[in-house]
Amino acid sequence: MTPRSLSLLLGGTLLSLGLAASAAPTKPECIAPANPGGGFDLTCRLAQEGLKASGALSDPMRIVYMPGGIGAVAYNHVIAQKPDDPNSIVAFSGGSLLNLAQKKFGRYSVNDVRWLAAVGSDYGVAVVRDDSPYKSLKDLMGAFKQDPTKIVLGAGGTVGSQDWMKAALTARAAGVDYRKMRFVAFEGGGDALTALRGGHIQAYMGDAAEAFTMLEGGAPIRVLAVFNDQRLPGKLASVPTAQEEGFDIQWPIIRGFYVGPKVSDADYQWWVDAFNKTQADPSFAAIRDKQGLFPFNKSGADLDKYIKERVAEYTKLANEFGLIRQ
Incomplete structure (x- = not known):
């Protein structure tokens, strides 16, 4: 085999591996950190319907309910039990961020998950x-x-x-x-x-x-x-x-999603691209409006920066209002 042939073979293999790593999840699920009904359920249904309507996700997405602590149980579960699962996204809200600021999520902080996309506010x-x-x-x-x-x-x-x-x-x-x-x-x-x-x-x-x-x-x-x-x-x-x-x-009361801390860059980017495609689709505005939400489109690094700024602001407010025990 010539060096050129070997190079082409290796290049094709690496490309295939890259595509496989960033392929659509095979068993997509959205974890709603609450019982059916309410804001977290609404957020997951928004993803379920929006990703399907835009064609970003062809396989049906199921919703898993995991109530407890306005998101605390789900947050701890994903970090400890599903840190690298590319199939699971978890709904969060501004209330989740406020609880993180008040240290109500146990030993974990805002830095312990990968913030994915915000889809409305x-x-x-x-x-x-x-x-x-x-x-x-x-x-x-x-x-x-x-x-x-x-x-x-x-x-x-x-x-x-x-x-x-x-x-x-x-x-x-x-x-x-x-x-x-x-x-x-x-x-x-x-x-x-x-x-x-x-x-x-x-x-x-x-x-x-x-x-x-x-x-x-x-x-x-x-x-x-x-x-x-x-x-x-x-x-x-x-x-x-x-x-x-x-x-x-x-x-502002944002609604969006995060994934586990060890989800690969390729799988993380697949979800970011999927949500970007969904929010750019003309059908998504009607789906979001039906749920009573207003436009708020941030994803990836942009959302990560915003989330950490909000939690820092919430921490400051919580301290000012005597909500955090030293």
């Missing part, structure tokens, strides 16, 4: 009744600062949760000690809306997609501001940002 909002005397966020903040005891904030989360953090940030922006704010935790948006309508709370610190659904259903509410650096598209485009009202409150 929601944003915090401040909501009042449609007949509320507070016609703007400035009105609400003024009343809050004047007498914090008269403004009861409600949301669907306990102390340290995303919804609580939105309320605490609102209090801080109003110049009110967060420890003096009156906060009521509810099981979900429906209960909070009932309390708002009954006058038991003055403002609901919710999510934009949830508020949009409420408005579409005819709920008597007014969205005062969205906690983002720019206005949202669509039917909430008329709602100002908190920054426009003079308050620096931002709370």
Whole structure:
């Protein structure tokens, strides 16, 4: 065999090995770190439907439910049991990142998985009744600062949760000690809306997609501001940002996926390319919109950088609000 023939043979073999290493997963699965229903399930279904519609994934993707600790059980399982599994992607949310910042995922940190892709986002909002005397966020903040005891904030989360953090940030922006704010935790948006309508709370610190659904259903509410650096598209485009009202409150709630820490570069890149292809497909916007999410397209190194910046910011906030025990 001539040197040239040997070179061509080796080159072809290496190419074949490279293609094999980055081939589509044979048994793709999305782990939803919760019971069926809810945000993690929604995130996995978004991947399941989107990857199929774009043609990025031909084999059917199954959804595996692994509840516990808003993602902690799944995080620990993948790192310890499936560190190099190229078939498994795991859903995460902004709440997962907040828990990581508060060291609620055990001994593992934000550096112990490979962050893959974000496929959509929601944003915090401040909501009042449609007949509320507070016609703007400035009105609400003024009343809050004047007498914090008269403004009861409600949301669907306990102390340290995303919804609580939105309320605490609102209090801080109003110049009110967060420890003096009156906060009521509810099981979900429906209960909070009932309390708002009954006058038991003055403002609901919710999510934009949830508020949009409420408005579409005819709920008597007014969205005062969205906690983002720019206005949202669509039917909430008329709602100002908190920054426009003079308050620096931002709370993006991203949804996306990660894989185990030892998944090969080739397999990791296959998933990155698959999600990039899916999000570029015209059909994906309709699928995402159906789930009530807004555009947020980051993947690979870009997402990894963003995630680590967010966790650092959440860690800073958690320390400021006394949520991390030293």
